[in-house]
Amino acid sequence: VVLLTFFLAASDSYADESEKKTYSTKNIDVTVKDKDGYNHFLVFTKVMTPDKSYVAYNVEFWVNNYVYSEMDTFSQISFKAGKKSFNGNFYKSDVSSNALVLYFYMEESVIKGLLASSADRLSIFQKNKTVFEYTIATKDNFKKALKEITTVE
Secondary structure (H helix, E strand, C coil): HHHHHHHHHHHHHHHHHHHHHHHHHEEEEEEEEEECCCCEEEEEEEECCCCCCCCEEEEECCCCCCCCCCCCHHHEEEEEEEEEEEEEEEEEEEECCCCEEEEEEHHHHCCCCCCCCHCEEEEEECCCEEEEEEEEEHHHHHHHHHHHHCCCC
């Protein structure tokens, strides 16, 4: 009886914990170009709690042709639309398939503001200084992709 009670209590606390975890929905990919014409890729993933009380977006930035140094000093990603900026915060980096992968998160309100604007450039900051600047290859596809990821349940 004691063992059964312990097992039931443990499974209840595990269920409560799993409800707090976020889960990912669909990913979308967006191509950006650097000043030399090379393609790089953004991958947006919508994450939320099961009850949808918290929604945010992970942004993976796949940087090709980069010398990997000081990867922990990146600070943010910034999408530019005219004089407006829509920023996401850096949280980790990795190397995969010979590309540097930078991970950022953006709040839902920032993504919605970005969707309402016409962003055409993005910058990556390292130690609060711009180190990369890119052009969004096709603005229409970018807006379409953002709209698609924000409407995913």
